[in-house]
Amino acid sequence: MQQVLITAGASGIGRAMAEGFAASGADVWIVDADADALASCPSEWRRDCIDVTDEAAIAALFTRLANEWGGLDVLCANAGIAGPTALIEEQPLSGFRRCVSVNLDGAFLFTRAAAPLMKRAGKGAILYTSSTAGLYGYPNRAPYAAAKWAVNGLMKTAAMELGPFGIRANAICPGAVEGPRMEGVLQREAAAKGTTRDAIYRGYASGTSMRTFIQAEEIANMALFLASDAARHVSGQIIAVDGHTENPDPKV
Incomplete structure (x- = not known):
């Protein structure tokens, strides 16, 4: 049992992952900053309300995890926020940093804390939820694109460092x-673009070769x-699960 x-x-992709792993027979432990969303999750899942940037809270979590589980098979480093939507010259530094x-x-x-156990x-196995924004430039989303490119670099380095240990x-x-x-x-x-929500939706869909959005369950799979x-x-x-993005700048 994993x-x-x-x-x-x-919620979202993380909730779909948790449901998928639980259905496969795994023990699931979730963390989230949204206490209300946590309260709606199945009672058999272990859970903690944590800000993923809180170093002390993460250390305490892994102390308890090690005591209760003794180890960890899979880390899904899934937490993320969209960040501000604006042109680069209009991006607030505080929003970029957050x-x-x-x-x-x-x-x-979370990688640093999980590595010794593994x-x-x-x-x-450590799985990072990146984004197609980590494969292309992303107009009006500089903080998010920069962060996701960096996540990919972190993953590459983790794979090199931890591979000799079977991770x-x-x-x-x-x-x-x-x-x-x-x-x-x-x-x-x-x-930001002075248009409609539906026009942006169509732009995203038409920017993929399959002309479609993705379901969270597909990421979980x-x-x-x-x-x-x-x-x-x-x-x-x-690995992209995106219907094959052709155009990262949706035209409206």
């Missing part, structure tokens, strides 16, 4: 995922595969 820790696991902190610092802190076991690291790059978070992005981009023995020699890879 023991799986998922950040931002109470976006990078949640997306990158959170992934780093090293002792001589196995493990694999990979990054999943979702495209536009249906759900409340993407809805917020659509609304903000529409306001990739996570389950990458965490399984079927992917035992898949490491250091950036």
Whole structure:
């Protein structure tokens, strides 16, 4: 039975991952900053309300995790925020730093805490939720794109450092995922570009060869595969689940 820790696991992609791993028979432990969302999750899931940039809280979490579980098989470093939507010259430094902190610092802190547990076991899988924004430039989303490119670099380095200990690291790059978070992005981009939400939606869909958005469950399915023995020699890879993004700048 796998023991799986998922950040931002109470909603969206993280919730879909948690449901997928739980359905496969895994023990699931989720963390999230949203207490209300955590309260709505199945009672059998372990849970903690944590800001993923809180170093002390993460240290305390892993002390308890080590005591209760004894180890960790899979870390899904999934937490992230969209950050401000604006042209570079209009981006506030505070918003830029917060976006990078949640997306990158959170992934780093959880990787740093998980690595010793996985090293002792001589196995493990670390999965990072990146983005197609980490593959291309992303107009009006400089903080988010910068953070996701950095997450991919962190993953590549983790794969190199931890591979000799039987630990694999990979990054999943979702495209536009249906759900409340993407809805917020659509609304903000529409306001920034002076157009409608529906026009932005169509622009995103038409920017993929499959002309479609993605479902959170599809990201979860990739996570389950990458965490399984079927992917035992898949490491250091950036894998897009995005309907094949052709144009990262949706035209409206």
